[in-house]
Amino acid sequence: MSALRRALPRLSGACRSARNQQQWAPVRHFSSSPITRANWGFVGLGQMGYPMARNLRAKVPATDSITVYDVNESATRQFAEEASSAGAGTRVTVAKSLQDVSRVSDTVITMLPQPKHVQAVYQEFIAGGLEDARPRLFIDCSTIDVKTSLEVGSSIRVLGHEFVDAPVSGGVVGASAATLTFMLGASDSIVGKAQPILEMMGKRVIHMGEPGTGIVGKLANNYLLAMSNVATAEAMGFGIKLGLDAKKLASLINCSTGKCWPSEVNNPVPGVVESAPSSREYQGGFGVSLMSKDLKLAIAAAELADAKLVLAEPARKLYEDAEAHEDCKGRDFSVVYKYLQLASK
Template sequence: MPALRHALRRAPAAWKSACNRQSWTSVRCFSGSPMTQANWGFVGLGQMGYPMAKNLRAKIPATDSITIYDINESATSQFVEEANSAGPGASVTIAKSLQDVSRSSDTVITMLPQPKHVQAVYEEFIAGGLDKSNPRLFIDCSTIDVKTSLEVGSSIRALGHDFVDAPVSGGVVGASAATLTFMLGASDSVVGKAQPILEKMGKRIIHMGNPGTGIVGKLANNYLLAMSNVATAEAMNFGIKLGLEPKTLASLINCSTGKCWPSETNNPVPGVVEGAPSSRGYQGGFGVSLMSKDLKLAIAAADLAGAKLILAEPARKLYEDAEAHADCKGKDFSVVYKYLQLADK
C-alpha cells in the first residue's frame, strides 16, 4: 500500500482515542444557545482569513469572545475597528502572542500562507502548554503539503486535542460572502464538531475522509484548475491569433465540450467576462504565485503517493516564469494568457 494511503487510512490508536474524547468544555462552543459562552481564536488575517474571521464573528453569539492574531498589526487593528463599528457582537481581543490564542480559546482556526508558517504556529501553541483537561479543537484552513498537515495533526492529537484539515475553495469573493467550500479531513467523531463552525464561514462542507484527506482533495482540485487555466489561455491565444473574435470563441467553448471554470467565469482574455480579473488588469482573484505554490504541493503529494503527473512539469515552469515576469508578477493566475502573448513576441 502506498505510503500516503497508509498514513491517511491508518491513524495511530492515540489519535483515535483523542478524537473520541469529549467533555462539556470541548463541545460547549458548538451550541447556538445564547446561554453558552465560548472562546474562539483566529490566526491569520490575510486576504482569505480576514473575511473568514469577520463572518465568524458576525455569526457567533454576542456572549462569545474571539481572540485574533496576525504579524501584521495594522490588520488586527483594522479588524477591531470594523468589529466595533459593526455594532454589538462577540468581543474581540488582539493577542500579544500565539500562546495567548491557544491558552484562551476553546476553538482555534488558522489560515496561513505556507507549510512553514503552519508548523511554526502549532509549535508555538504546543510550547505554550495545552491543558489536557480542557480539550480544544484546532481547524487548519491553510493549503499546505499533506506530510506537514499529518505531522502537525499528530502532535496536537497526542496531547488530547482535536485537529482537522479544512482547506477552502472559493477565493476572496467566497470568503467575503461566506460561500466557501471546505474540504474537511477529519475522523467521523470530529465531523459533527467541525461542520457547524465551518458553516459560519462557508456554504458547502465536504467530508473527504480521515485527517489529511481535506488537503489531498484541495490539491487535486487545484491541480486540475491549474491545467484548465493553461489550456484555456492557450486555446484562446491561438484562436484569436488565427482571426477569431475573443467573445465569439469563448461563447463557442462555453456551449461545447471545452467549457470549464476558467473559460466561463475567469476567462483569461481581457474584455471577455466583465468583472473577471483579466478585465481589471489581472488585479484581485487568485494570485499566480499562489497557484504556483499549490501546483508544487500537488506535485509533491503525487510523488508521495507514486502517482504520475504528465502535465505537471511544463505547467509548473509556465506559472513560475509568469510569476517572475515583471508584467505578470502579483497578478491573478489567469495572467498566464498575457505571459503567452509576451512570449510570442
C-alpha cells in the same frame, strides 16, 4: 485514504494512536439552542482569512468572544476597529502572541500561507501550554502539504486536543460572501463539531475522510484548475490570433464541451468577463505565486502515492516563469495568458 496510509505509515499510525488515546469532551455543543460564552481564536487575517473571520464574528452569538492574531498588526487593528464600529456584538480581542490565542480559545481556526507558517504557529501553540484539562478543537484551513498537516495534527492530538484539515475553494470572492467550499479531513466523531463551524464561513462542507484527506482533495482540485487555466489561456490565445472574436470564442466554449471555471468565470482574456481579474490588469483573485505553490504541493502529494502526472512539469515551469516575469508577478493566476502572449513576441 489507504494510499495515503501506505505512503506515510508512521505519520498515519501516530495520528491513529493519538486519536485513540484522547478523551474528547467538547466545550461547546452546536445545536438549535446555542450555549453562550464560547471563546474563538482566529490566526491569519490575510486576503482569505480576514473575510472568513469577519463572517465568523457576524454569526457566532454576541456573548461569545473572538481573539485574533496576525503578524500584520494593521490587519488585526482594522479587524478590531471594524468590530467596534459595528456596535454591540461579539467581543474582539487582539492577541499579543500566538500563545495568548491558544490559551483562551476553545476553537482555533488558522488560515496561513505556507507549510512553514503552519508549523511555526502550531509549535507556538504547543509551547504555550496545551496540557491542561480543557480540550480544544484546531481547524487548519491552510493549503499545505499532506506530510506537514499529518505531523501537526499528530502533535496536537497527543496532547488531548483535536485537529482537522479543512482547506477551502472559492477564492476571495467566496470568502467574502461566505460561499466557500470546505474539504474536511476529520475522523467521523469530529465531523459533527467541525461542520457547523465551517458552515458559518462557507456554503458547503465536504467530508473527504480521515485527517489528511481534506488536503489531498484540495490539491487534486487545484491541480485540475491549474491545468484548465493553462489550456483556456492557450485555446483563447490561438483562436484570437487566427481571427476569432474573444467574446464569441468564449461564448462558444462555455456552451460546449470545453466549458470550465477558467473559461466561464475567470476568463484570462481582458474584457471577456468584466468581473474577472483579467479585466482589471489581473489584480486581485488567486495569486499566480499561490497557484505555483499549490501545483508544487500537488506534485509532491502525487509522488507519495507514486501517481504519474504527465502535465505537471511543463505547467509548473510555466507558472514559475510567469511568477518571475516583471509584468506578471503578484497578479491573478490567469495572468499566464498575458505571459504566453509576451513570450510569443
